[in-house]
Ligand SMILES: Nc1ncnc2c1ncn2[C@@H]1O[C@H](COP(=O)(O)OP(=O)(O)OP(=O)(O)O)[C@@H](O)[C@H]1O
């Protein structure tokens with residue numbers, strides 16, 4: 001009986017063993033930090049983290065066996081990698097909230113950047129002036145233009161690919177959608193710029209051109225997600241509808257689309273979230289304005305991402321005033337993206353036809 | 358869209374309409390007459406040379422081993438076959454004397470006259486029970502008064518023996534019903550458009566014995582008004598409900614299926630002409 | 644029998660025709676949309692070329708910088724690829740490890756939340772990553788890491804030269820790019836890892852494999868092509884990423900190998916973002932021409948990524 005028990009249990013590190021390894025690592029980290037960087041708590045932590053996988057491996061090699069040691073090494077490394085990745089992301093979110101909160105006020109939400117001499121004097125005196133209302137309006141307009149182009153275009157293309165298309169045209173469209181997915185955003189901006197040079201002449205900037213640029217980025221995302229959703233609709237439903245003598249297009253409109261609508265809306269919302277923070281294409285197509293411009297067909301317009309960029313890199317004097325506005329705009333962007341993103345997920349839940357989960 | 362639909366788009370729809378209307382008004386439907394029908398998937402001949410007469414207002418059962426082409430044949434009777442890319446047929450299928458594969462004939466109209474119930478219940482998940490029943494009419498963009506709609510819902514659900522079970526929850530989703538109820542809902546949906554012929558592909562294979570009994574009883578009631586064609590793997594079922602039975606067989610994989618014999622159900626099950634048939638119905642097959 | 648009422652109720656004559664008509668319109672619309680996508684893409688290439696060509700073919704003396712186009716775009720191409728490769732070298736191993744953590748190590752419920760967060764992070768605008776990089780990461784590295792590297796590792800060409808005190812270096816830019824593309828690679832890798840057939844995993848475990856041995860036997864071979872194509876997509880994204888680089892990098896003209904100094908080759912995208920708003924005339928054409936070059940590079944990388952993915956799938960079938 002006892003021989004059986006020993007043959008079925010392998011040598012395992014005890015809990016105390018793990019604690020000992022951890023403490024030893026910190027001690028070594030302490031020493032290394034003292035030798036190389038001078039003693040600072042953050043360096044001790046950094047070195048301890050970097051040395052811990054090695055410590056685990058070595059001790060497991062000694063106390064257990066090679067296979068266990070490798071297994072432990074991977075487990076620890078993978079977990080540490082996760083921590084390493086979470087750190088900058090957490091820092092980013094934290095920084096945006098901390099820096100952005102300072103100017104996330106009524107003036108910011110309602111004002112624009114046409115500053116009077118009195119405003120500038122007040123700003124010099126440390127008062128909060130200037131806002132991003134015009135940028136929010138601009139983002140709303142430009143993104144709406146993009147959505148108005150991209151969602152119908154993407155949806156109809158997906159319908160063609162899934163419901164009608166056959167043969168070479170489908171292949172061509174599918175691979176071109178792939179290519180479109182990979183277009184760098186700045187190139188989409190240049191394309192739209194070049195297109196509008198032809199229409200309006202060189203050097204013009206309009207909200208419409210920005211919307212077109214964003215729609216180039218958005219369309220493939222809509223096509224992909226809508227296509228996927230349409231393919232999820234069981235063929236039996238289409239056949240049931242045909243068997244009732246319903247023409248194909250009505251089957252699509254009244255049976256297929258309602259069944260897929262949750263996924264399609266989710267995909268479109270996520271596509272909007274994707275493009276709403278695009279900066280580069282708007283930098284070259286829409287430019288910057290000091291005040292609200294409601295007309296997408298004429299004149300420059302400020303959008304939130306471009307506003308963030310310029311307020312940060314050309315903050316004016318004093319620097320802090322502009323950069324605080326940049327952070328507030330960044331916070332705004334992050335909130336918008338997070339809300340859209342969550343909305344997309346919630347829509348998927350709520351609209352999903354019952355019995356199709 | 359499927360090839361056949363596309364190629365016939367430009368045909369004279371009106372002619373077919375007139376023909377169908379003329380025939381539809383007649384009091385004595387003539388059933389289906391299939392002659393020399395070859396059914397293909399692309400280049401693959403799945404069913405060859407079917408000649409068959411399906412009597413009106415009776416139940417015809419199609420039996421045979423798996424893969425012999427029963428579903429394929431059934432779907433070719435209301436032009437559902439051509440929904441599959443590359444699928445096509447040769448030959449004629451006469452509905453009350455007119456060829457449903459004739460030039461210019463609109464498959465959409467054919468399918469309104471020849472309804473279909475599928476193996477797996479497939480109510481529309483986005484619609485309520487009542488909407489499911491009305492789907493065929495509503496989707497054809499008929500405006501219905503509330504009372505007319507209610508009448509059709511009740512009549513069809515009663516016709517499908519489902520009314521008493523669902524009358525208090527007509528506005529709830531159809532997918533919330535049990536499998537047997539869903540299948541009867543699909544039958545109600547099919548008969549709501551008042552077709553002449555009802556095709557059923559193994560309608561009971563996903564159902565328990567009690568639901569099966571309910572559907573069988575329903576078929577026997579429906580045959581006074583509809584021509585019914587049913588595919589089944591259940592010999593007892595074929596023997597119980599059908600008036601005539603056709604036995605399909607296949608000589609080997611890759612070969613086309615064909616009709617071995619068709620006769621009165623009693624004869625097929627007691628004294629068939631062909632040895633293959635008697636082997637199959639007595640379970641001595643293969 | 645109610646045949647005649649059916650006919651009148653269905654009105655099949657008119658219906659048939661409108662059904663046909665509707666079908667033709669709807670089929671036409673959807674086909675038109677598909678074709679419009681093809682046209683748009685052709686338009687992208689065509690218009691970029693049309694507006695870019697004058698910039699390629701220009702006489703150097705007409706431009707203030709007096710470089711030929713090749714001399715102008717060369718360092719930018721170098722900088723673009725260099726920055727993207729640094730980002731990929733940092734992001735790919737981390738992303739794969741994190742994907743493994745989420746798919747095979749983290750508890751189920753935690754894993755779902757983590758997956759959601761990673762997807763969300765992929766949507767955070769890069770301009771935000773950019774200002775975070777210059778506010779937080781650049782000073783951190785400039786104070787703690789670059790001086791040390793400059794003192795102790797300058798025999799490696801990558802770390803030669805005088806270390807930047809502002810932190811606006813190629814390495815900082817590469818690290819921020821890595822943070823930008825990390826969620827993308829992670830999301831794709833996690834997906835393919837999760838798709839590993841349970842049967843393969845269990846077969847391996849049943850042979851007495853440890854978790855890592857199971858992952859090496861079952862998960863990695865199955866997911867390899869997916870991960871590679873995910874990494875290539877990340878690379879494509881890094882090549883085209885604009886704002887993070889434009890905000891962080893301190894650019895100079897020429898080719899620079901050191902990644903910890905204030906002298907860095909700029910990237911194509913960042914160069915466009917910095918110069919375009921103030922440019923006019925031929926300068927604009929030249930910038931558009933560099934955009935065309937970027938388009939070609941990313942097109943190549945993405946095509947390669949799809950190749951890899953496709954090869955992987957047919958391999959998995961066989
Ligand atoms: N969509 C299709 N494409 C190509 N071939 C098909 C398709 N559907 C069926 N077939 C082939 O046609 C032949 C007949 O199939 P069918 O489904 O009609 O058989 P069945 O008699 O209904 O079988 P079962 O009793 O299993 O339902 C088979 O060889 C099958 O492989």
Ligand SMILES: [Mg+2]
Nearest residue numbers: 427428429558
């Ligand atoms: Mg079948």
